[in-house]
């Protein structure tokens with residue numbers, strides 16, 4: 001491990017030992033380093049909530065690929081965040097079954113309560129609100145997630161309790 | 173009541189079935205049977221004879237798909253099996269049930285499939301938001317390894333298989349099998365040209381099979397009980413059972429395993445409990461967001477690939493989305509087209525530019541800014557984008573299916589929006 005690190009660009013040192021260990025575990029069963037690009041972006045994001053320019057460059061160096069190529073990959077995927085997000089990312093399903101069951105009203109109630117529109121983060125950094133496509137729980141529409149928790153059959157009345165103490169969650 | 177093998181371990185509280193309970197209920201018997209004396213060619217024959225068709229949407233015969241994988245050792249190296257657990261099509265929520273409630277059933281099916289095609293590495297490509305399912309699968313893989321069902325020299329047979337879970341970073345196009353392969357290679361999920369087909373040149377240029385979760389969950393039962401038994405589960409033409417789902421304004425939305433060939437009426441009325449109080453049925457998409465609308469007159473059709481195809485739609489994923497009389501059909505279709513426009517991978521022009529154009533026209537109509545010629549514009553787009561072969565993959569033609577059938581069945585609704593300069597359903601939500 002340490003020998004390997006010496007040969008790498010110094011920017012790779014931006015990444016923590018914990019991140020590197022997780023990334024190395026993926027590389028161990030991949031045919032070449034850049035093949036784990038998406039896993040590695042997710043690992044960095046799980047430690048830092050988002051992928052900054054510095055993280056992206058360090059990661060590209062570590063994976064021995066051009067930063068521009070990694071950027072192209074990072075921005076392709078909906079759930080790689082290239083901007084800072086809050087402690088809790090709220091994902092409100094806006095696909096068809098949830099739309100039928102009133103997801104627009106749910107989204108509006110969250111916006112009212114937190115004072116943010118989709119794409120924004122609360123001033124205290126607690127919440128970021130994002131739309132999401134069908135969450136695969138359409139029989140329990142409307143559906144939303146807060147962090148790793150899923151909320152089903154959501155009503156406008158339940159929004160305060162969901163946001164304040166995650167009431168009524170089922171594991172994602 | 174007939175047998176329902178896929179959900180036999182699904183408990184009322186939907187808690188996961190661990191390896192002990194799975195084995196106690198006959199689990200890993202199919203694998204034991206195969207490792208004790210069935211060759212890969214024997215397994216292939218059984219799956220072919222079973223007439224199992226892919227449950228990921230296209231209904232391709234599974235045995236035939238597998239038979240395209242080269243079995244000679246002229247080109248030594250890896251072969252791959254991939255389970256498609258991306259499940260991102262709007263209105264689709266069937267694979268989640270199998271993943272969360274019975275992960276070992278999928279793993280056993282994958283081991284048997286991998287053995288049949290001679291794969292030494294298997295991946296489960298799972299959508300980003302299925303966190304619980306991904307965790308359960310990782311645990312189940314470790315449990316299976318500890319029991320020598322997975323890993324080196326499975327049950328002393330000499331056959332070895334490694335299995336990994338890859339969680340996606342979120343993009344609907346990843347569900348398309350060649351885009352999925354690009355994504356698994358760490359790239360942008362652009363679909364690839366076919367041929368070469370993945371069976372010959374897939375992941376990292378090696379022979380690869382991609383199958384849906386539900387397809388693979390059928391395999392242990394087919395290997396253990398045989399093709400005749402599997403055939404007898406279906407009520408008509410198609411073999412086996414199917415997970416059917418219903419969402420929308422029905423009394424009891426949900427997902428249930430039923431025999432292939434069950435009528436739509438039985439699913440909608442007996443299982444889903446009919447329409448919710450105060451709502452009438454206008455139509456439904458029989459198999460997810462990229463299938464054509466069907467209407468009341470189709471209720472007595474059996475859910476079978478042929479019959480649904482003849483009626484002008486597709487069985488797709490078998491999860492229906494119901495349109496009621498108080499939901500605007502224009503808004504319904506607009507929501508779907510906006511989804512497909514957003515999720516287009518951007519590779520080819522008709523999809524990248526055509527879908528947002530359609531979304532804009534539909535938005536204009538819905539907002540009361542529609543023009544009389546808009547319906548012709550939509551029809552024209554349906555013709556261009558909907559034709560298989562005009563686009564690089566099936567996302568764009570799929571996107572046109574609900575639109576083209578809505579223009580057929582609900583044309584008066586579109587017309588009224590344009591004539592009145594307003595949505596007649598406004599306020600219904």
Ligand SMILES: Cc1cc2nc3c(=O)[nH]c(=O)nc-3n(C[C@H](O)[C@H](O)[C@H](O)COP(=O)(O)O)c2cc1C
Nearest residue numbers: 226227228256258259260347348349383384387566
């Ligand atoms: C845009 C698009 C999205 C798809 N999404 C999925 C999906 O989420 N899950 C799936 O199993 N198949 C999906 N498919 C179908 C796959 O390409 C492929 O046909 C299927 O995984 C094969 O498995 P099967 O033969 O077991 O059905 C999708 C196809 C397209 C065109």
Ligand code: SF4
Nearest residue numbers: 517519520523564565
């Ligand atoms: S049809 Fe759409 S999703 Fe498919 S390749 Fe073309 S742009 Fe990409």
Ligand code: FES
Nearest residue numbers: 093098134135138
């Ligand atoms: S449409 Fe919202 S969970 Fe499927």
